[in-house]
Amino acid sequence: MSDPHEQDQSSPETSVVGQDDAVNGAEATPEPGLISGRTASVRFDRRSTSAHTNNRARMDAANQSLADALKITYVFLQFGMVVLVVLFFFSGVQRINEGERGIKVFLGKPTQTNIEPGAHFTAPYPIGEMIRVGAGAVEIPMARDFMPTRPGSMSDDELLNADFGGFNSSGRLNPSADSMILTADQNIAHAQFRVNYHRSDHREYVENIRPQDEEWVVRLTVRRAIVHTMAETTIDDLLKASAESIGERIREHAQRTLDEVDTGIVIDRVVLVRKTPPLYLSDRFASVQSAAQNAGKEREDALLQREQMLNEVAGRASGVLISMINEYERLTELGESDQAEVLLKKIDAVMMGDEVEWQGESTLALVSGEVSEILKNAQAQASSRVSRAIADLEQFYAKQSQFEANPTLMIARDWSSAMAAFLNKDFVSTMYLPEGREAEIIINPDQDWEEERVRLERREQARRQQEQRRLEAQQDFYRTQRGIQAQDAD
Numbered sequence: 001m002s003d004p005h006e007q008d009q010s011s012p013e014t015s016v017v018g019q020d021d022a023v024n025g026a027e028a029t030p031e032p033g034l035i036s037g038r039t040a041s042v043r044f045d046r047r048s049t050s051a052h053t054n055n056r057a058r059m060d061a062a063n064q065s066l067a068d069a070l071k072i073t074y075v076f077l078q079f080g081m082v083v084l085v086v087l088f089f090f091s092g093v094q095r096i097n098e099g100e101r102g103i104k105v106f107l108g109k110p111t112q113t114n115i116e117p118g119a120h121f122t123a124p125y126p127i128g129e130m131i132r133v134g135a136g137a138v139e140i141p142m143a144r145d146f147m148p149t150r151p152g153s154m155s156d157d158e159l160l161n162a163d164f165g166g167f168n169s170s171g172r173l174n175p176s177a178d179s180m181i182l183t184a185d186q187n188i189a190h191a192q193f194r195v196n197y198h199r200s201d202h203r204e205y206v207e208n209i210r211p212q213d214e215e216w217v218v219r220l221t222v223r224r225a226i227v228h229t230m231a232e233t234t235i236d237d238l239l240k241a242s243a244e245s246i247g248e249r250i251r252e253h254a255q256r257t258l259d260e261v262d263t264g265i266v267i268d269r270v271v272l273v274r275k276t277p278p279l280y281l282s283d284r285f286a287s288v289q290s291a292a293q294n295a296g297k298e299r300e301d302a303l304l305q306r307e308q309m310l311n312e313v314a315g316r317a318s319g320v321l322i323s324m325i326n327e328y329e330r331l332t333e334l335g336e337s338d339q340a341e342v343l344l345k346k347i348d349a350v351m352m353g354d355e356v357e358w359q360g361e362s363t364l365a366l367v368s369g370e371v372s373e374i375l376k377n378a379q380a381q382a383s384s385r386v387s388r389a390i391a392d393l394e395q396f397y398a399k400q401s402q403f404e405a406n407p408t409l410m411i412a413r414d415w416s417s418a419m420a421a422f423l424n425k426d427f428v429s430t431m432y433l434p435e436g437r438e439a440e441i442i443i444n445p446d447q448d449w450e451e452e453r454v455r456l457e458r459r460e461q462a463r464r465q466q467e468q469r470r471l472e473a474q475q476d477f478y479r480t481q482r483g484i485q486a487q488d489a490d
Contacts, residue, residue: 094130095119101202103131113203133202137268140215142193145223148178148279160192160273167279180278181226187235188278193247194271195222204264217263222270225254235277239289243272315368317350320358324350351375427453 095118096102102115104122115130122130143159144150148167150159173180173188181189197218199205209217229250230238238246251270258265277285310318324347331340349356351371355364402410423430427449433439 088124091124093119094122096130096132100132101135101199103133103202103206105129105131110203110206131206133199133205135199135202137196137198138215140195140197140219140222142195142219142222144179145193145219146179146181146226147190147192148173148180160194164274164276164279164282172280173278181230181238183230183235183238184232185234185236189230189235189238189275190277190279191226191238191275192273193222193226193250194273195219196268196271197265198268199264200266201262201264204262206264208262208264214265218258218265218267221257222250222254222267224257225250225270228253238275239277239285243275247272312369314351314371315366317363317366317368317371320361320363320366321347321350324358 094102096115098117100117101113102120103113104111104115104120106123107127120130141156141160143156147159150162150167154162167190179190181191183189195218229246233241233246247270250272251267254270255267258267276282310322314321324343328340328343328347331337331343346356346358350358350363351367352375353365353367353372355362357363399410399414422428429449431441
């Protein structure tokens, strides 16, 4: 190879030929338009053997350099391919974070499910794949699904605590914009819920649920369960029943639907956050509920007073006596006089404190209270009257014998005794006058007697007050915090 300018000056006969000319021989001169203006990089001189040899040597060196460069490039290419294969192999190492579970897939089929958090190896994609599924609990607030529209932009969490007055205060519902619940008695109500769920069967979840549709699947399922549950619940049951029982019924219905379509999702609980009747009728519902609560309180007070009165009258035997009396009245109406008479004796025995078997239970020492007091007083009065009657009869027989023996003496003695008893009365004052003298008596109230009368009245009043306190203390003895206390057997 030589400088083209030198070749032009020293060898004017040298012609410029290409590789085709050397192979094919001399050919026709190409057209002038096809000749490039670039100077030749190599010129061959056929007439010089040494020049031809030098040119071949130079070409062998260039080819060798090219071959060496290709070898080096091929080595780098092999090394890069090895690195890519290694990287491709290690791309199958996947890490599962906390709160997630993994599913190992090989050639499109799951080979292992519920893989715990940590680093795990799987076949590189697209041969294999590691699918991650969240394992934590998820919460969905359902604050708008069954409520009227509310002006403004608020999140669902904020709406769960918002005042009911801000929801559609116009006084009427628009079915195209407002949501509501229809109850079993064809009433309208509103409610807000909160749903908590988690993914239990991760394989079913991946096979049947798209992650972007997960929330809507759960939300629509719970909506359907709420509609079905409320269609079997009246407005009174909705407002009065516990939120836990209603939420559990909704959860069970929604879970059955999710299990039927193999979603792999488990609803942990459905919380009924708030419930309300139609907002424009809330005042009327509140008045009805208030009246019902007052009626319930009055009823409870009446039952409490009834129990208290029964316990004050008969103690723990009140229930037994009521049952026996009802049975006695039934037998009397049926004309079963013999059985009624036997039962009446049992009733008397119970009130007397004797042991009687009734409906498999013993009634010994159950009676107390006013019944016991009345019976004791009646027994005491009966005994006193019998004794007094016997004494009067004996006195009558004695006076009859005296009258038969000496009537005048008996009459004088009885008259003297009666006169002495009369003169000994507190309100009788005795004055002595000389015999045969006339006297004008001006009677003024005796101050001592008046004071004595007042003293006696106060004593009687004190006695009545003491008796009243005794009765009150007796009633307090049977009271408890609810009003009644069963008396002990002893």
